[in-house]
Amino acid sequence: MNLEDTIAAISTPLGEGGIGIVRISGRDSIKIAAKIFKSPTHKDITKQKSHTIHYGKVIDPENNKVIDEVLLMMMRAPRTYTREDIVEINCHGGIVPLKKVLETVLKNGARLAEPGEFTKRAFLNGRIDLSQAEAVIDLIRSKTEVGLDIGLNQLQGSLSGEIKELDRELLEVIASIEASIDFPEHDIEHITVEKVREKVERVLDKINELLETADTGKILKEGLKTIIVGKPNVGKSSLLNALLREQRAIVTDVPGTTRDIIEEYINIKGIPLKIIDTAGIRETEDMVEKIGVERTKELFRQADLLLIVLDASDRFTEEDELLTKLVNDKKAIVLINKTDLPQRLDEDVVRKTFSNKKIIKISVKENIGLDRLKEEIAEMFFKGKIESRDLTIITNLRHKEALRNAKESLEKAMETIELGMPLDCIAIDVTGARNRLGEITGDTVSEDVLDQIFTQFCIGK
């Protein structure tokens, strides 16, 4: 809610084309930009005129690594969108560097903008006309709703799960400290500084681990999770290869020759797709039979998009039928492959079975229909038919930002411990760390502490 700090966000829709803009607004935006921007002529950004464009590179000041080649636009208040100092960084390297640039900005003093926050500031600073206030409200509301939705979904995801777990551990530490402070006369197990150190260290290690894995790409590479499904030898691997345009999987006409677990990242019209080829199940065995209906459902449930492949040269079999039941409510595209061969598949049956799905006839071998497939994916994505992943990426960024801030707080707590300061000083930063994690988990920090105290300890006169 702070209106005085400096905020940043990716201000272009993700996914389309290679260019994206990171926008920074607020008092420190130029100072932050100067820290991470290197021009070939060693220009000092802070000394440049307003409304100028500069060519250069964004580097991570921690290790001087180049992140992306960029154009930097510098605009001083008040002639800007928010009436604050604004820096816009035009990145060229696609989604991964774009996100990395934003992260670097955040690490160097900006805070991730709330949904609609640039516009909110524009309004509050008098840049936007009174008549548009309602529109500003709508913007904040709608963006938050979608964001919240995805945020909640993310809470079931792994990173948020881990954050919740860390938060729980810190909660125990705090509850122990607070119980000891608030109920000194009770014969509860009074926590020692040594114990606090041990626990804080453990959480700190876990946070570091999480931040590292997040950096090495697990989250970075996250795209639309796509699964190609279909009965054996229907051409799933061929389709994957065609999309990948490289021969990674071994493809033959003999059913069951896909030996490796295939998980690939491809980029379709700028949208990152993470493709899983039936989770590495050997094709001689029927997937559903092998891993069971429940697990298949579970696997499908995790997917953002299913590509259902049918064989035009074969009848609509029981196996095909079974799949339809499992994919019923999923976002899916039905592909009738092998249209280059004589047709035995009854298209009416297909249409009836997949009445609510888009059906595209393709031949991977003859390269027919693949462009239509790509267009369809792009359309579904941009029309929001597929869960919009740019928000997911932002959610992940939020998680990382929270983790990073929590880490800072815990490091301060460790310093306090090393200095030999008493429990109540240590508690300040441990609580601070929880507050930051709470921004993700949405828990109200102070109330749970009391709940925890009364659950954990027998207290009362």
Added chain:
Amino acid sequence: MVYHAGCYDVAVIGAGHAGCEAALASARMGLKTVAFTINMDNIAMMPCNPAVGGPAKGHLVREVDALGGQIGINTDKTFIQMRMLNTGKGPAVHALRAQCDKKHYQKEMKLTLEIQENLDVKQAEVVEILVEGEKVAGVVTKTGAVFMCRAVVVTTGVYLKGRIIIGEVNYSGGPNGMFPANELSKSLIDLGFKLGRFKTGTPARVDRRSIDFSKMKEQPGNIKIIPFSFTSEHIEREQVSCWLTYTTEETHKIIQDNLHRSPLYTGNIEGIGPRYCPSIETKVVRFKDKPSHQVFIEPEGRDTNEMYVQGLSTSLPEDVQIKMYRSVPGMERVEIMRPGYAIEYDYVIPTQLKANLETKSIKGLFMAGQINGTSGYEEAAAQGIIAGINAALYIKDQEPLILDRSQAYIGVLIDDLITKGTDEPYRMLTSRAEYRLLLRQDNADLRLTEIGYKLGLISPERYKKFEKKRKMIEEEIRRLMEIKITPSKENQEILKKLGTSPLKTPVALFELLKRPELEYENLEELDPERLLLPEDVVEQVKIQIKYHGYIKRQMEQAKQYKKMEKKKIPENINYDEIRGLRNEAREKLKEIRPTSIGQASRISGVNPADISILIIYLEQIKRKNKEREENGE
């Protein structure tokens, strides 16, 4: 038969710990005040144990004292044991705890009220509050006396529709054998207030002669007595000890065997009790694995044999109480003098109050203490003084006194009550305060004396003394910042002797003192020009230096907090008019009617997007009003 009995500015209903502070504050601010009590002999009664203070509660006492209240002074006059708790855990949570002489405490407070100028104390049960229009107009007593007044402070404690429960027995009654107040609840309901029902309880009192102290551990007071009140000079007093023993397996078995007779489990008690004050039966049930629980035997006074049994609060039937108590080592032959009991009572849902403790719906009607859903003498006193002050300010037509969360525990207490309400009797805890390094018990005077003085509650002499202390602290800190210690040979020798690392460059004494291993007292050798300062000044200097970094950070946070508190929401805001608020948020905002954006953001069910929308709406209103002005409307 109704008769006109007199006119006052302020009428205080109840003379417990809230009522006494309210009445004294109002009278001391020059308002003609009357305080009503159901029984003159029970003014400032402590129906539970006669202990004052402890973590957060002790902080409240010091804050009330700094504002010019009575609880600290009265405790200092009447304590029979004093201890400082939490001494190893950091300056912000040091906590004074006193054991008082129950009757002496009452006698002293009663006398204080009786001799207070502008204050009349009357024994009467108020049964109705009179309202004219939307303003309070007077009160009516059970005997028909009508007192006209401009403000009323309701401090009825646990008396409203009080019901006593002991095992299978229950009857209408107040605490400690008193009469309940059965009629005022109806008057409050008629005035439109929503009431809730809470429960609390107390253990039995036992005969000192029937206890074998040789089987218990003695808990003496601190040798060095630190008083509560900033006005108290050095106190020397003989102290009495408390005694510690433990429940046994036998105790727990007796409880388990008789649970079916406990009103908590038969459903005979409806009110919600405090989690931090569970009865022994609740503890035994909830923490089955704990083999024993602490029991403190505390004297109720110097000239009585009654002893309080802390840890064995119970509402089990009387015969079970006797059996259970006798299973505790040292209590094998114990005689119960007063049985333990549970009490249920009506309280007013506190979100119906404003930050000055005035009700939102009726002007001049204030509430303080347990009626607002709190528990504890200290919490009551804290609200009492604020309600009394604000009743007086209301009549004087002056700005209300509202302490915020970064100023005082009192501010945290009241803000919590009016913003979040409470699901159980509310007790102050240090963990409820966000800025507790600022809200220390040692600096309550530095935080609040000025305010008390401006209100007229602190005498000019006391204020002058306080000013002198404040100046000495400032000057000493400045001096320590200016004195540079050079890395000379002698200095390095001294440092080495003190077990700290040598200097590389000259450094201010102030900086040197931040080292955890160095204490102000030990650095005299490096600081020959040092003046001999009073103990409380040295204490402040030490704390302010040692915790400088932490205090500074909390001040930074507090500054952010204050900014949001300053963004005011107009009183006449129409939440139905704001598009885009979620329904839950809209309903909550309509119910609580926060006065600032900061307060709004603390309401559960109002999320950051709702706050954004609220901010934009307020900006819209502001601009519209400006446009109107410019158009000369």
